[in-house]
Amino acid sequence: xxxxxxxxxxxxxxxxxxxxxxxxxxxxxxxxxxxxxxxxxxxxxxxxxxxxxxxxxxxxxxxxxxxxxxxxxxxxxxxxxxxxxxxxxxxxxxxxxxxxxxxxxxxxxxxxxxxxxxxxxxxxxxxxxxxxxxxxxxxxxxxxxxxxxxxxxxxxxxxxxxxxxxxxxxxxxxxxxxxxxxxxxxxxxxxxxxxxxxxxxxxxxxxxxxxxxxxxxxxxxxxxxxxxxxxxxxxxxxxxxxxxxxxxxxxxxxxxxxxxxxxxxxxxxxxxxxxxxxxxxxxxxxxxxxxxxxxxxxxxxxxxxxxxxxxxxxx
Ligand SMILES: Cc1cc2nc3c(=O)[nH]c(=O)nc-3n(C[C@H](O)[C@H](O)[C@H](O)COP(=O)(O)OP(=O)(O)OC[C@H]3O[C@@H](n4cnc5c(N)ncnc54)[C@H](O)[C@@H]3O)c2cc1C
Numbered sequence: 098x099x100x101x102x103x104x105x106x107x108x109x110x111x112x113x114x115x116x117x118x119x120x121x122x123x124x125x126x127x128x129x130x131x132x133x134x135x136x137x138x139x140x141x142x143x144x145x146x147x148x149x150x151x152x153x154x155x156x157x158x159x160x161x162x163x164x165x166x167x168x169x170x171x172x173x174x175x176x177x178x179x180x181x182x183x184x185x186x187x188x189x190x191x192x193x194x195x196x197x198x199x200x201x202x203x204x205x206x207x208x209x210x211x212x213x214x215x216x217x218x219x220x221x222x223x224x225x226x227x228x229x230x231x232x233x234x235x236x237x238x239x240x241x242x243x244x245x246x247x248x249x250x251x252x253x254x255x256x257x258x259x260x261x262x263x264x265x266x267x268x269x270x271x272x273x274x275x276x277x278x279x280x281x282x283x284x285x286x287x288x289x290x291x292x293x294x295x296x297x298x299x300x301x302x303x304x305x306x307x308x309x310x311x312x313x314x315x316x317x318x319x320x321x322x323x324x325x326x327x328x329x330x331x332x333x334x335x336x337x338x339x340x341x342x343x344x345x346x347x348x349x350x351x352x353x354x355x356x357x358x359x360x361x362x363x364x365x366x367x368x369x370x371x372x373x374x375x376x377x378x379x380x381x382x383x384x385x386x387x388x389x390x391x392x393x394x395x396x397x398x399x400x401x402x403x404x405x406x407x408x409x410x411x412x
Contacts, residue, residue, distance in 0.1 A: 139234050140225070141175050143189070143334040146182035153367050156342050161361070162353045165369025167340030171376045172225025175334025177235050177258050190251040193331050194221050197317050198247050198299065199240035200287060202272065202328075203231040206279025208287060213316035215302070218378035222336070229333035237272050237330055239284070242323040247299060258330035268326045286310065288320045337381070341369030348392035360403075362396045364388035 098109050157163060176191040184191075196212045197220075203209050210227050214220055228236050240248065252259075262268035265284055269277040290307035297305050297319055307313045342350050342363050349357035365385040372380075 140333040140335040162343040164343035165340040169339035171222045171336035174331040177330035198244040206276040222376040225333040263324040337366040362392035364392040
């Protein structure tokens with residue numbers, strides 16, 4: 098005799114054979130992404146190595162519904178030689194988010210993304226994926242002395258892979274694993290394409306762009322002409338996956354039958370359906386706080402009413 102659930106009703110059926118099927122969404126974010134596309138197993142994990150997705154797996158095993166952009170994630174430019182998982186002593190300082198003031202160069206010596214497409218808050222969480230898809234899964238960020246004062250604090254930690262030089266010719270030779278001749282040609286072409294007639298203004302989308310390049314820069318296109326030049330090596334650091342458990346507005350976990358699972362609440366990164374393709378800065382903690390409060394309040398209410406009904410039943 099087997100117990101099956103259909104349309105919310107549990108019934109017993111007789112069968113001589115069954116084919117059990119366990120939903121498998123491997124918890125470890127890099128493994129989850131290896132299923133959704135190549136190379137994700139090579140990304141660094143920005144957070145704790147203890148977030149293995151166990152809770153998602155346990156909920157799915159009892160019939161919770163998955164939802165959201167499973168092949169999407171929050172992933173950023175991250176120190177190329179950072180450890181495999183997050184390091185509490187360094188925290189988020191492995192990230193390198195000042196690329197709007199400079200340019201990216203890949204192993205082939207090419208620019209590959211519009212560094213100035215928008216304010217970094219709207220591009221940083223999706224550019225990690227772009228770096229991961231480059232040859233060798235790395236890139237260099239290049240700046241000149243004009244913008245040095247605008248680089249974020251994370252550029253001034255000890256644990257950086259950084260090179261400096263007084264000429265571009267010297268700099269490109271120091272970029273590990275990069276085609277130096279191609280990189281020099283690319284930087285010169287970029288410099289020549291900058292609309293220097295438009296003033297640079299880091300406080301607004303200034304429209305100071307390049308024209309005529311295969312990959313143009315839309316804003317903050319400064320020429321790289323003032324030594325010393327600096328370059329920082331980055332790879333992809335994954336923060337969290339966008340897919341997760343389906344919840345309702347009361348933060349109750351929904352089953353694949355479309356009903357709330359009694360007593361099960363969820364909030365934060367293990368919830369799916371919040372972010373798709375991109376993520377605006379600061380919304381991870383906002384999401385966790387808002388749904389965390391709702392989930393906690395409702396879980397406490399449910400626990401209280403259950404213990405009250407047990408007391409009533411006991412009297
Ligand atoms: C480096 C970094 C920088 C970030 N910066 C920002 C930022 O500036 N702004 C922002 O809004 N968001 C930021 N985020 C995202 C934000 O931190 C997360 O969205 C948020 O912390 C998620 O909260 P959570 O409670 O869902 O998960 P977590 O905070 O990850 O908590 C989950 C906890 O569950 C534990 N756990 C896992 N499995 C088990 C198990 N089987 N048994 C028991 N315990 C278990 C884990 O150890 C962990 O303590 C950043 C994340 C990282 C990694």
